[in-house]
Amino acid sequence: MPRLPLLAALFGGLLFGAPALAADVPLAGYGYPLDNPFEATIASTPPELRPELPSDDDIDQADYDLKLRPEREFELPENFWPVTKLRYRLAEQDGRAPLIFIISGTGASYASGKTEELKRLFYGAGYHVVQLSSPTSYDFMSAASRTATPGLSRQDAEDLYRVMMAVRAQHPKLDVSEFHLTGYSLGALNAAFVSELDERLRSFNFKRVLLLNPPVNLYTSVTNLDRLVQTRVAGIDSSTTYFELVLSKLTRYFEEQGHIDLNDALLYDFQQSGQKLSNEQLAMLIGSSFRFSVSDMAFTADLINRRGLITPPNYPIKEGTSLTPFFKRALQCDFDCYIVEQLMPYWREKYSGGSLPQLVDEVSLYALEGYLKKSPKVAVMHNADDLILGPGDIGFLRRTFGERLTLYPRGGHCGNLNYRVNSDAMLEFFRG
DSSP states (O other): OOOOOHHHHHHHHHHSSSOOOTTBOOSTTTOOOOOOHHHHHHHOOOGGGSOOOOOGGGSOEEEEEEOOOOOOSOOOOGGGGGGSSEEEEEEOOSSSEEEEEEEOOTTOOTTOHHHHHHHHHHHHTTOEEEEEOOTTSHHHHHHTOSSSOTTOHHHHHHHHHHHHHHHHHHOTTOOEEEEEEEEETHHHHHHHHHHHHHHHHOSSOOSEEEEESOOSSHHHHHHHHHHHTTOOOTTOBTTBOHHHHHHHHHHHHHHHHTSOOOSTTHHHHHHTSTTOOOHHHHHHHHHHHHHHHHHHHHHHHHHHHTOSSSSOTTOOOOTTOOOHHHHHHHTTOOHHHHIIIIIHHHHHHHHOOOOHHHHHHHHSGGGGHHHHHHOTTEEEEEETTOTTOOTTHHHHHHHHHGGGEEEESOOTTTTTTTSHHHHHHHHHHHHO
16 A cells, blocks of 8 residues: 655645634735745745845844863863853943844754844844754754763753853843843753743843744654655655755756846746756655754764774774764664664663653643643744644644633745844844
8 A cells, every 4th residue: 555645745734723812923925925834844935025124234243262171071172172161142232232142053053044144133123042953963962062972952052051151251241131042843841841940040030031943842843854754755766866856956947047046036936947846856855854963963962982883992083083984884874773772772871761652742832731731921923834744743732721821824944034024023022
């Protein structure tokens, strides 16, 4: 019996699976132009539909380093010297202002594109802004993680919280009126756990916390993304690779246009052309990007902890050592492989962990359901067609957040974060 294709399941199961509530944004009048979640995820918002934001030249910002020296059982390999300090970015207002921390998504650094866009949005609205790398990024794992084994949400939140306190301590003269917190994708899940931790420790007393496109069930979300790599793509055979196929389409597109204009509108315009990528090709592109992030995380965790799963534990790693053969091996490891081979063994050893379902519950929003239900300062913005959502996820968000959930009808995974309607709604939430 043929299995239901993943793409059909994503299209059919997310858009029309539940009745509308007051928190749902109706499709009529929303105006976001991309009704294909794969295109939205990759191409984002057409430039003319984005808000006007300050340029980097108009922002008083700088990058800073933190020497955290986290207590841990391992020493960094010799070639990790560039990331022994954690780098972050601070944009300062002239005078007293609220401060917002932004946590980046899976594998992303503090300077990633979406984090930068959010920085410009909040800075333009009068906030001090601190940009932080994801706990799953190699720089955070090297310089700030006590275990270099990300994925345990409470542990990742504790690492992030120490970073936030160190950032505040490094800028004692920064005039802050109140603290806020946000994150997108996995960074949104991290923000939820950081908020709950702060509820107990009271170091920041965050006034408002906004979760942008968070995974509900972390295992479901990463499984959805992992499966996109397995999509069957027409035109790919033993003599033509996926990347050759995409490159040939781009070449023909540029020939038709007569020039190469690498600007923000490129992907959107490309998808309106005759060379547009199919849903299957878009799915593989999204899945490939995620696989690179996961492979980088698995490789870094294995190398730092000397587990010997990817890099032999006694292999001499020096500044000039080529790591390419080991990273190729890491590309064979999806998120399920990382969980089975690294995360679960560590969890069971250090925390007397149990089964996979127990781990999934512990690292997902389920673990915070009681806190999130009763905390009026925490809200969610999500998309009904988000690729990372699975059956029951939207229902959980509705039951847990009620009117604090804003559900947009389209946008894919974080594709509409820079749509001006969404941007206005974000600012309105933080202004109260």
